[in-house]
Amino acid sequence: MNNEELKSNLLSSKHWLRLVYMLLFAVILYAAIMVVWVLVLVQFLFSLITGQDNFKIRQFAYSLSTYIYQTLKFLTYSSDEKPFPFTDWPASDLPDVAPVDEPDVVVEVVEVVEVEIVTEDEPKPKPDIDPDVAPGGPDDAPR
Secondary structure: OHHHHHHHHOHHHHHHHHHHHHHHHHHHHHHHHHHHHHHHHHHHHHHHHHHHOHHHHHHHHHHHHEEEEEHHHHHHOOOOOOOOOOOOOOOOOOOOOOOOOOOOOOOOOOOOOOOOOOOOOOOOOOOOOOOOOOOOOHHHHHO
């Protein structure tokens, strides 16, 4: 980089204007993060009292987190597109209908039984034969 190019970059209004926007969005980002913490607290209290979260708060928190992401992209030069109010507020991609509570799933533990299946094709096990006693020996004689 030569001196002329450096001087041109330093005097370019484009870079200094972006700095002004970056400072503005840094302040807005700080405020947005404070709003997120308020939403977290309100959502927790709502859930604690009613047993479930507030769908409208969840939708707004989703779009606010998307806005924060867009702002961070602009601040880190990952995007040249300025976030709201220079573009539309990010829409929530959550469905318009609150999800229906699913019934609790009951898991039942069942005892496992081992079963052995013997088919005709398999050879049957031979009985244990005592070599000291011959078949038809004295033990087999009628009395």
